[in-house]
Amino acid sequence: MRIGLVGVGRIGAFHATTLKSLPAVEQVVVADADATRAELTAKELGLEFAPDVPSLLTSGIDGLVIAAATSAHAELIAAAVAAGITTFCEKPVALDLAETQRVVELVEGSDVPVHIGFQRRFDAGYQAAAAQVRSGELGFVHHIRANTNDAFPPPAGYIPTSGGFFRDCTVHDFDIIRYVTGREVVSVYATGANRGEAFFGEYGDVDAAAALLTLDDSTFATVSGTRYNAAGHDVRMEVLGSLGSIAVGLDEHTALRSVEAGVTFPGGEPHATFMDRFGPAYVAELTAFTEVVAGTREVPCTVRDALQAFRIADACELSRKENRVVFLDADT
Ligand SMILES: NC(=O)c1ccc[n+]([C@@H]2O[C@H](COP(=O)([O-])OP(=O)(O)OC[C@H]3O[C@@H](n4cnc5c(N)ncnc54)[C@H](O)[C@@H]3O)[C@@H](O)[C@H]2O)c1
Known part of the structure; x- marks a missing residue:
């Protein structure tokens, strides 16, 4: 499968390396608000690069991993749900309760699986x-x-x-x-x-x-x-x-x-x-996400859990x- 990843900071670059190592993942495509950072990370890790998030979402990905700053999570989840792309998002869902509740309503009103990253x-x-x-x-x-x-x-x-x-x-x-x-x-x-x-x-x-x-x-x-x-x-x-x-x-x-x-x-x-x-836990968590993408597993940590x-x-x-x-x- 082809997995998109937004945000290549501390945890994003780490997740990119883990995703690349998973047998179920054929290709990882990365994007970041800082396009140069994404391009450099892609080069360094041998991944594909998308110049911005809209191009990433339309690049034929099967699943999306969101590891951008927390302030960007709600908007990125909404964009992924609108595009019908199964999504993993790092915790927390949003910066405040009202926005977290809006995301829960959006996700629960759709049929797009969204898995939140509580790796413990x-x-x-x-x-x-x-x-x-x-x-x-x-x-x-x-x-x-x-x-x-x-x-x-x-x-x-x-x-x-x-x-x-x-x-x-x-x-x-x-x-x-x-x-x-x-x-x-x-x-x-x-x-x-x-x-x-x-x-x-x-x-x-x-x-x-x-x-x-x-x-x-x-x-x-x-x-x-x-x-x-x-x-x-x-x-x-x-x-x-x-x-x-x-x-x-x-x-x-x-x-x-x-x-x-x-x-x-x-x-x-x-x-x-x-x-x-938590090295092994992150591997198990992203492996579980690939199973959610493949449709063989229920979402193990939902937006409601995160709420x-x-x-x-x-x-x-x-x-x-x-x-x-x-x-x-x-x-x-
Ligand atoms: N589960 C965990 O153990 C764990 C650990 C660390 C961080 N996190 C979470 O991961 C997220 C990222 O944390 P970090 O430490 O890697 O932060 P970071 O600041 O190192 O990296 C964030 C990246 O997101 C990019 N970004 C910001 N807004 C964006 C947008 N709108 N679109 C695309 N890219 C955007 C930035 O350019 C940066 O490259 C946070 O939500 C944090 O809570 C989770």
Whole structure:
């Protein structure tokens, strides 16, 4: 199959390489608002190049991968749906809730499959955790601890079109908590701070944050994250149940060092970026997308899933700004 890809920045260039390696993909065609960037990437990776998005959409592609800046997602999804092209779009769907809801209505009112990129759903650890929660072997889950700690911040230019820390970063934790537990979030209390470079605060954003979520079965989930974790890219989840407790992402590469005498675990090299941490998950995710394109698989993460994760992120942003508990149904 022939796959189009819009946006060849950090994740787009990475997805282009992954797509090229998939047996189901014969050709990858790339475009970017910065045509020179797309042309250079195409040359470097041995891909086809389209000078703009309209030419990409009419170049006979079977599926489209959107990895452009978040601010462009809604418009690009709408263009792909209008052209009837099966689409994968990086999270989040849009910068605000109203636009996300418009995209959900558009996609659900069409018959075009749209898959949203929450790659943790394709990580073996999170899948095993979900299976153990669903089987009941952990008993009832009383607490979840989830974290997303980036080793270093993105460039300043990324921040104004990112949607802010909760919508850009911990939105992954919100999605995976829904996926692992099968429950919905009822209320949140969130806070954040800008203690690193000043540009976060200048755009009204934070570089570290924490949130307490209450789920509809009274499970408590704490979510924390930072853009400054020089120890390494550290993404984990603990699921604590009445009969057993498990950890996702706790292995030799975990970016933690024990201060206990004689304890050498974890002793391996910590992950540096999300590409290292989730390499196999991205391959599995895009393989799943090719199956959606081929019509052999249902969309594994829908725009409605993305809307639910976004609502949690939005509620956290409101909670942080107003310093109060936010109830998802009443307040958002
Ligand atoms: N799932 C993940 O783990 C993950 C990780 C990183 C980023 N992301 C998401 O991927 C998206 C891109 O992030 P990034 O870090 O690669 O950003 P980036 O700034 O490195 O790259 C964005 C690219 O999009 C292009 N672009 C912007 N507007 C465009 C438009 N209208 N049409 C075509 N191209 C356009 C830019 O020129 C740039 O090349 C964001 O939505 C981000 O949330 C997801």
